[in-house]
Amino acid sequence: MNSLWAVTLATLKKDIRLEWRSKDALNSMLFFSLLVVVIFAFAFDPLAEESRHIAGGLIWVAFLFAAVVALNQTWARELRNQVLDAYRVSPAPANALFLAKAVGNFIFVSVLEALMTPLFVVFYNLHVLGPAWQLIPIALLGTWALVVNGTFFAAMSLRTRSREIMLPLLLFPISIPAVLGMVAGTTAVLTGDNPAHFYIVLLLTYDVVFTTACLLLFETILHAE
Amino acid sequence: MKRFFPILSILTAILLAYALYQALVVVPTDALQGDVYRIIYYHVPSAWTAFLLFLINFVASIIYLIRRSPKVDIVALVCAEVGVVFCTVVLVTGPIWARPVWGIWWAPGDIRLTSTLVLWLIYVSYLVLRRFSTSAQTQVLAAALAVFGALDVPLVYFSIWFFRTQHPQPVIGGGGSMDPRMLRVLLINWLAFLCFAFLVCWSRYRLEVLHREVDQAHALESLAGAGMAEKASLPLSRSAP
Numbered sequence: 001m002n003s004l005w006a007v008t009l010a011t012l013k014k015d016i017r018l019e020w021r022s023k024d025a026l027n028s029m030l031f032f033s034l035l036v037v038v039i040f041a042f043a044f045d046p047l048a049e050e051s052r053h054i055a056g057g058l059i060w061v062a063f064l065f066a067a068v069v070a071l072n073q074t075w076a077r078e079l080r081n082q083v084l085d086a087y088r089v090s091p092a093p094a095n096a097l098f099l100a101k102a103v104g105n106f107i108f109v110s111v112l113e114a115l116m117t118p119l120f121v122v123f124y125n126l127h128v129l130g131p132a133w134q135l136i137p138i139a140l141l142g143t144w145a146l147v148v149n150g151t152f153f154a155a156m157s158l159r160t161r162s163r164e165i166m167l168p169l170l171l172f173p174i175s176i177p178a179v180l181g182m183v184a185g186t187t188a189v190l191t192g193d194n195p196a197h198f199y200i201v202l203l204l205t206y207d208v209v210f211t212t213a214c215l216l217l218f219e220t221i222l223h224a225e
Numbered sequence: 226m227k228r229f230f231p232i233l234s235i236l237t238a239i240l241l242a243y244a245l246y247q248a249l250v251v252v253p254t255d256a257l258q259g260d261v262y263r264i265i266y267y268h269v270p271s272a273w274t275a276f277l278l279f280l281i282n283f284v285a286s287i288i289y290l291i292r293r294s295p296k297v298d299i300v301a302l303v304c305a306e307v308g309v310v311f312c313t314v315v316l317v318t319g320p321i322w323a324r325p326v327w328g329i330w331w332a333p334g335d336i337r338l339t340s341t342l343v344l345w346l347i348y349v350s351y352l353v354l355r356r357f358s359t360s361a362q363t364q365v366l367a368a369a370l371a372v373f374g375a376l377d378v379p380l381v382y383f384s385i386w387f388f389r390t391q392h393p394q395p396v397i398g399g400g401g402s403m404d405p406r407m408l409r410v411l412l413i414n415w416l417a418f419l420c421f422a423f424l425v426c427w428s429r430y431r432l433e434v435l436h437r438e439v440d441q442a443h444a445l446e447s448l449a450g451a452g453m454a455e456k457a458s459l460p461l462s463r464s465a466p
Contacts, residue, residue: 149373156354156366156369156370157354159358159359159360159366160354160357160358160359160360161357161358161359162357166353166354166357169350169353169354170350170354170370172346173343173346173347173349173350173374173377174347174350174373174374174377176343176346176377176381177377177380177381177383177384180384180385181384198387202380202383202384202387205380205383206380209376209380210373210376213372213373213376217290217369217372220290220365220369221365221366221369224360224362224365224366
């Protein structure tokens, strides 16, 4: 157990340091989601009342696509110089690598969300009618739901042709309940029409179920070469 | 085993013809919907068959992850392929029926519609993964994905169920009772479809086994060829220091 946390922490530190120096994932995600926001703003040009109903969908579609950009880069870095092969033969627990990657992606996508949300508010003249604090658990649980499966499927699609296309093809169908939870929960809070508790419970269930599944199956996937 | 294949084919053909006759001619017309309701005899048996095949795929995937037996993997693959075909039939016949009865092609909030669509999407991605994978262990990756898909299904159902209760939509008459004659024809059709699905799965299974044997033979042949080439080049490499 001790070595699990030690390895997780070491890998996480390494990834954050790499990202801090290169800012590859964060910059591409930021610019990508900015483009999505601007294009949607042109495409719909909504009034304040309308935007309250569609903003939940727009914001999460933008984050979903942006997250895929980051997730695709997760493992690519480890393929150079056969780092992943070295990891495979080392006695370090496989789940430590997975947890580090998932937490790393979670941090990157959360930073992106924190930076992009104010822009959304400005572009769409958003004014929250429901209890705004509920957006925080929805965002945290929703982001974890995306990145935990995303990290897993990115590892899975490492050994496929046209890897970058493969990840969304695998991730999006499985993520449908989570996306529904995030979008409907966010819309419920923004409009204040109905309570968002159910969606928080749904996202929590999704997170628990799939985090367990990922941890149970990751070792098998890592060694499937 | 092979001897039974033609016999079963003939029996299935007869059963399918009989079921079609029963569905189109014998069974009475629905009082409210008219003749358009007869599509149910294709729609519902296809759905049940597809769900059964996906269930077999899930069980086979779990067994594969534990035992790693190639035969079980072929069963999983075959069930997924045939299941997707039946599921496509469900998704095509559904809107054809819904248009005259509900007045709309598609009801996004309807629970059965949407969960079937998501199931279809998951299994299509499963087949895409199997097609695109370059790993020698595609089977393991596919089995893991099948487990994820199966875990997803209850969540999809649950989420849409709540979503729908907030946004009422027309739903297939749940809770209504069915004329016993109609139920009988429905079950006959299901039996015919099951026989047909079994037949297709069986031939696909045999095809896949042959396919893998041929692949293996090719690999062995090229290995042997490479071995010979190596031997042939040995004197050359020695004579050129």
